[in-house]
Amino acid sequence: QSVLTQPPSVSGAPGQRVTISCTGSSSNVGADYDIHWYQQLPGTAPKLLIYGNNNRPSGVPDRFSGSKSGTSASLAITGLQAEDEADYYCQSYDSSLSGSVFGGGTKLTVL
Amino acid sequence: EVQLLESGGGLVQPGGSLRLSCAASGVSFANYAMSWVRQAPGKGLEWVSGVSGNGGSTYYADSVKGRFTISRDNSKNTLYLQMNSLRAEDTAVYYCAKGVPQNWFDPWGQGTLVTVSS
Numbered sequence: 001q002s003v004l005t006q007p008p009s010v011s012g013a014p015g016q017r018v019t020i021s022c023t024g025s026s027s028n029v030g031a032d033y034d035i036h037w038y039q040q041l042p043g044t045a046p047k048l049l050i051y052g053n054n055n056r057p058s059g060v061p062d063r064f065s066g067s068k069s070g071t072s073a074s075l076a077i078t079g080l081q082a083e084d085e086a087d088y089y090c091q092s093y094d095s096s097l098s099g100s101v102f103g104g105g106t107k108l109t110v111l
Numbered sequence: 112e113v114q115l116l117e118s119g120g121g122l123v124q125p126g127g128s129l130r131l132s133c134a135a136s137g138v139s140f141a142n143y144a145m146s147w148v149r150q151a152p153g154k155g156l157e158w159v160s161g162v163s164g165n166g167g168s169t170y171y172a173d174s175v176k177g178r179f180t181i182s183r184d185n186s187k188n189t190l191y192l193q194m195n196s197l198r199a200e201d202t203a204v205y206y207c208a209k210g211v212p213q214n215w216f217d218p219w220g221q222g223t224l225v226t227v228s229s
Contacts, residue, residue, distance in 0.1 A: 002155060036215040038156075045149075045206055046156065048217035057217065082171050093213045099172050100146070100158035100212035 003028060004090050006104035011109040012080045020106045022073045022090035028101060030071035033093040037066055037075045040087040040105075049088070050075060079109070085110045113138040115217050120223030127197050127227070133190040133207030133220055141165065143187040144211040147152050147192050148219075149203035159205070160192065161212045170212050175201075197227045 005023040012018040029035060035051040039041060048057050050066035053073065065076045077084055090103040119131040133145070146161040160181040161170040169181050180193040189209050204224050208216035 009147050034214070036116040036218075045219040046216075047219070048215055051217070076196040091156075091158075091215065097173065098212075099170060100161075100216075102156040102158065 002104040003084065003094055003097070003101040004092060005074065006083050006088075006090060006103035006106045008104070009107045009109065011111055012077075014033060014080050014082065016079045016080050017075075018080060018107070018108065020075045020090075022075070022103050024071050024073075024101075025049050026071065027096040028092045028094040029068065031074060031095055035066065036075040036091045037050045037064075038089045040089065042086070046089065062079070080110055082110050084108060113209060115209070115218060116219035117205065117207050117220045117223040120205065120225045121210045122226045122228065123197055124172055125198060125225070126229050127142040128193070129225060131194065131205055131207075131223060133192075135188045135190065135209075135216065138188075138209070140183075140188040143209050145190045145191055146182065146208050146210055146216060147181065147190075148208055148216065149201075149205045149225075150222075151200075151203040154203075157203075157213060161210075162190070163211070175202045178197065194225070197225075199227050201225065 038046040039049045040046045053068040054066045087105045094101045113135045116134045147159040162181045178196045182191045204222040206222045208219040210216035
């Protein structure tokens with residue numbers, strides 16, 4: 001079991017909006033450590049999508065946005081496109097483990 | 112643009128050792144902390160280890176503590192991961208990435224596959 005909990009899968013039609021949740025605890029997300037999100041396309045290395053809860057690296061479309069509240073965070077994707085079909089991971093720091101932790105990943109299917 | 116290239120993966124027997132390398136280019140390597148993250152086949156991401164820019168501070172996941180050693184040679188712009196006492200559960204693609212456990216990882220290398228099997 002991963003320290004951060006994500007739904008195994010989500011799906012949506014092209015053009016729709018989907019959200020992916022990431023739930024932690026008082027030793028990570030709830031301890032005010034930032035959440036970061038990664039996109040992993042099939043057969044490729046992960047790519048940073050959102051850093052510091054809600055910041056997009058250069059080149060990431062503004063269709064992707066992040067938010068955080070309490071012990072949970074969310075990634076929202078609007079205007080779904082076929083190219084968004086990928087695995088998405090959240091990541092934070094855990095003070096009890098003294099290390100970085102990831103969610104189990106969410107597979108996004110574009111119908 | 113920062114580029115990271117891992118090497119050194121392969122097939123190793125349980126109990127064996129392997130050393131991974133990650134060559135960096137396009138960055139002032141010594142200025143940045145680096146980490147290793149792995150992904151078992153069909154599974155999610157797992158942070159493995161991190162090291163500060165000067166190599167003075169190192170961090171390990173409990174699953175590898177005492178068996179793996181992270182190091183770097185800033186004169187060669189290269190990050191290493193020495194893996195000893197390897198187990199079947201260490202089988203994974205190992206990625207190097209710029210960043211510390213307390214923050215985000217960006218960018219990532221393309222990964223190198225380590226298979227532990229008899």
